[in-house]
Amino acid sequence: MNPVLNRSEILFIYDVKWANPNGDPLDENRPRFDEETSKLFVTDVRLKRTVRDYLAERYNETLWVTGEAVVPEERMRELDITDVADACQKCIDIRLFGAVIPQAKKGAMETSITGPIQFRYGMSLHRVKLMTVQGTAAFATKDSKQRSFREDQLVPYALVAFYGVINQNSARFTGLTEDDVSKFLEGVWLGTKNLITRSKMEHNPRLLVRVIYKEGVNYHSGELDYLVKVVSEKEDEEIRDVSELKLDITDLRRRLDSLKDKIEKIEYSVDDRLRLLENGIERSFKEIFGGFQLEKLEW
């Protein structure tokens, strides 16, 4: 088990089609939306849920946050957790994302574990159209012949970017290993692909980049999600498919170039259908980042 020794940064881009990427429970479950910019956002917890569900299903990993409604004390008893170190050892999601674990007669400092992996809210890279689609409900109530109406809140298309940091210094506290991180990356990619509930159909991962810094480097660039932009001949709200846009990563390449002496390597995965632009020219990820040590993630 190799502990995580390097700082790394993650940029994850996926798209959704005719789906609700992350409903707001206090807004009739409409997709979360920033009225000021017409951009859609997705909370970090949604992405973490995706990863957790994948890890539980594929690797049978024990989770602290299962998604079931359970009080923490009960969960502690179920898992027979004695202290924080024990909790980290048992639950992969605590090693990844941290947790709050109640312990009798302890202050907040002893009970909350900061996760080494932190994610910002995901944000759509373009303005998005919101839609309310109505349909008829499947069943009637009692004996009445009349059925009710159903309402779906969704977006026809959105390309969403998530930015995150893996902190090697925090990793020491939860015992995060490289093995955990590679499972996590797999969960980000395949977990997103495997979201096949009705409201989350047609989620497709498009680009995953993990910039790994050299050992001992306490630097991270920050805001990698701000360094990519969508270029399309269509109006933002009219985009309906990944083939109708290109992702301009000129600024990302420029930033990473300036950090070259700090970077050890770049792990990446890219979907065939996503076209990348650098300085207006369409090139592959491998061509654009040819100057770096690259490692393609394949599952």
Added chain:
Amino acid sequence: MKVLVFDVSAPYALFRRPYTTTSSYTLPFPPRTTILGLIGCVLGYPKPSKLNNAKVAVQIKGPLRFLRTGTNFVETKREKKASKRIRVSLQLLKEPSYRIFFSWDNEDFHRLKLLLENNETIFTPYLGVASFIAKLDYVGEYNAVRVDPPCEVHTVVPNTVKLAPEPAHYLVFERVTREMDEERNLIEATTYIFRRDLSPVKVEGGEVWKVEGQNIVWM
């Protein structure tokens, strides 16, 4: 007195008001304890208590804008009859930006300067909630000199300082945490004041320091 100056910003922030039980309302600026936590995070302190004697001032740079959104919280109290999830509304700050002034008589002060200069942080810095990863921009190290009021002050002002009465200006008063113990129990709270339009506040008395053309008052 040597003062380190840096800017901090993020797409969103939430500095929770501790007295609301059902919804999370944000304060317009990070309390002193939050800033000490942020600096402790840059330095890699598991606990920020070492920083208790440091001096901090904060200037609100960007316009204050808010976004309201909903979230599900899990009920953590035992044997609750009703649903084990509660829906709460979160009030977030949108694209907040602050300038932090920091002075500290400690050997780690220089290490902090080196870290900020090189844009390095030991732990990942965030504003209020771990998902609001913050960006730090180092401005510089300056010598602070005392200024005699009356004068204008560019940072958030504690109410221990005497304000000059002015007509036709909205002042915002916020009572927030100034000091906590290691178990996050409140030790001291202070009221801080700023102008709603974020222009400088005029003061008649108190301890004011000048740092690179900006007048500051320690929180």
